[in-house]
Amino acid sequence: MKGILYLFPLFCLWCSTDMKKSKNSTILIAVSIVILGVIVSFLLVFSVLDNDSSPFSNAKEALAEEFSGAYPKEHKQDGRVVEVDIVASMGQLEIVKGHSTSVWSYNGTVPGPEIRVRKGDTVRINFTNNLWQPSTIHFHGIRVPNRMDGVPDITQLTVRRGESFVYEFTPKDAGTFWFHPHENSSEQLERGLYGVLIVEDEYSEQYSQDRVWVIDDWLLEDTYQIDPYFVTQHDLAHDGRWGNVITVNSSLQEVLRAQPGERIRLRVINVSNGRVYTTNFGSLDAKVIAVDGMYVKEAFHVNGFVLAPGNRIDVDITIPKNAAGKSFDVYDEFTRHRNILGTIVVEGNSVVTPSFPYPQNEQVPDWTDAVDVPVDKRYVLDARNSGTGLEWTINGETFSEHTPLVLQSGEFNKIAFENKSFRLHPMHLHGQFFKVIARNGRSVKEPYFRDTVLVGAQETVEVGLVPLDKGKWLNHCHIAEHADAGMTTSIIVR
Numbered sequence: 119m120k121g122i123l124y125l126f127p128l129f130c131l132w133c134s135t136d137m138k139k140s141k142n143s144t145i146l147i148a149v150s151i152v153i154l155g156v157i158v159s160f161l162l163v164f165s166v167l168d169n170d171s172s173p174f175s176n177a178k179e180a181l182a183e184e185f186s187g188a189y190p191k192e193h194k195q196d197g198r199v200v201e202v203d204i205v206a207s208m209g210q211l212e213i214v215k216g217h218s219t220s221v222w223s224y225n226g227t228v229p230g231p232e233i234r235v236r237k238g239d240t241v242r243i244n245f246t247n248n249l250w251q252p253s254t255i256h257f258h259g260i261r262v263p264n265r266m267d268g269v270p271d272i273t274q275l276t277v278r279r280g281e282s283f284v285y286e287f288t289p290k291d292a293g294t295f296w297f298h299p300h301e302n303s304s305e306q307l308e309r310g311l312y313g314v315l316i317v318e319d320e321y322s323e324q325y326s327q328d329r330v331w332v333i334d335d336w337l338l339e340d341t342y343q344i345d346p347y348f349v350t351q352h353d354l355a356h357d358g359r360w361g362n363v364i365t366v367n368s369s370l371q372e373v374l375r376a377q378p379g380e381r382i383r384l385r386v387i388n389v390s391n392g393r394v395y396t397t398n399f400g401s402l403d404a405k406v407i408a409v410d411g412m413y414v415k416e417a418f419h420v421n422g423f424v425l426a427p428g429n430r431i432d433v434d435i436t437i438p439k440n441a442a443g444k445s446f447d448v449y450d451e452f453t454r455h456r457n458i459l460g461t462i463v464v465e466g467n468s469v470v471t472p473s474f475p476y477p478q479n480e481q482v483p484d485w486t487d488a489v490d491v492p493v494d495k496r497y498v499l500d501a502r503n504s505g506t507g508l509e510w511t512i513n514g515e516t517f518s519e520h521t522p523l524v525l526q527s528g529e530f531n532k533i534a535f536e537n538k539s540f541r542l543h544p545m546h547l548h549g550q551f552f553k554v555i556a557r558n559g560r561s562v563k564e565p566y567f568r569d570t571v572l573v574g575a576q577e578t579v580e581v582g583l584v585p586l587d588k589g590k591w592l593n594h595c596h597i598a599e600h601a602d603a604g605m606t607t608s609i610i611v612r
């Protein structure tokens with residue numbers, strides 16, 4: 119815009135030389151005044167815009183600066199290549215004792231394989247699909263090269279029956295991650311297709327035990343088979359498909375055996391289609407050290423943490439020295455009905471508690487100034503009736519209608535999720551982490567990043583984000599039924 123300023127001298131020169139030649143100089147002067155007027159008002163408008171955005175652009179630069187170093191932009195590839203074959207196929211699972219349930223699974227087990235690598239290792243997954251419907255694998259929360267993100271028609275073609283696809287990437291962050299199909303997720307996830315990917319670091323072997331609890335809920339018929347009606351109008355009118363049976367690692371009564379004094383790292387993952395859990399570890403000394411795979415800035419007590427579909431927490435638990443013979447229930451209290459998720463049973467001799475500080479990431483930004491920065495992009499979450507049934511929309515558009523949002527890598531952005539509906543929407547962004555800044559306009563101090571945030575009924579959640587990883591990434595509700603009914607948009611990071 120400033121370029122127009124340079125046109126001024128030229129314009130004046132042209133006026134003065136031309137006037138000498140012209141016989142009808144009054145018209146020329148009038149025209150010149152009009153043109154000059156237009157230019158001046160243009161300049162005024164743009165300078166107003168400039169003045170308006172500059173204080174915030176400085177603030178946003180400072181926020182981006184505060185973020186820098188919070189997690190790495192690039193990976194270090196200094197480890198082994200860990201190669202795993204994963205086959206999706208039909209199988210059987212005993213969820214309820216004495217009854218066999220037909221499931222779909224990775225490598226014949228539910229949860230599928232628990233892949234453990236060290237930070238710096240490269241993961242190579244040879245995926246083969248033996249199901250009757252196409253599939254893909256998406257690595258939830260892992261910052262992978264865009265073409266490894268497993269999103270049909272966006273980053274790859276679907277993998278059809280009998281076909282294979284090789285996923286290869288070097289995780290940039292250590293932590294708790296999981297993987298699942300991104301094709302017809304409401305059915306494929308519900309039938310049992312998910313697995314765990316753990317990226318270990320120097321803290322991993324210091325714990326007495328490092329365990330994973332995968333929480334799922336299933337909608338079983340009286341015959342103990344999975345209810346075959348997916349994405350029903352009832353699911354769509356509510357918070358997706360909620361089951362009648364909750365399992366941890368596919369068990370109705372998961373038990374973790376521990377000795378007094380042990381310090382346990384328990385990685386909890388919610389892989390349910392729609393159900394949300396509020397975790398309660400009773401009187402146990404249990405601290406959250408990581409959320410959605412990433413270390414928190416400061417460990418905090420786990421009780422009350424809301425685990426929406428897609429979310430993970432790593433819990434650092436110290437078993438009391440005098441707890442021999444005791445057991446501790448871990449339960450969910452999101453609804454009025456309290457569900458026991460699993461039990462920690464303490465037995466045996468007391469051991470020396472491993473002593474080391476909580477693993478934490480001091481570089482998580484506070485972003486206290488982010489509350490005052492204007493929202494860059496607002497996403498309105500709502501439903502509409504399409505004649506054939508309910509559709510879930512973002513800014514009035516379903517996925518097939520949406521226009522991607524373009525963001526510049528390295529710049530601070532404030533995004534608002536405004537839930538106009540009375541249902542829940544755990545919004546999940548691929549390829550990036552964000553931090554909650556405010557709920558309903560009130561500033562929130564969450565000392566950690568997330569990849570999924572639950573937006574409650576009629577709630578507005580504002581998040582801050584500095585995208586680092588380039589590509590086209592999905593942004594969707596992690597209630598599988600809502601996502602499949604349109605509640606998906608995308609961002610392009612340049």
Ligand code: C2O
Nearest residue numbers: 256258428546592
């Ligand atoms: Cu678990 Cu598109 O995500």
Ligand code: CU
Nearest residue numbers: 542543595600
């Ligand atoms: Cu939703």
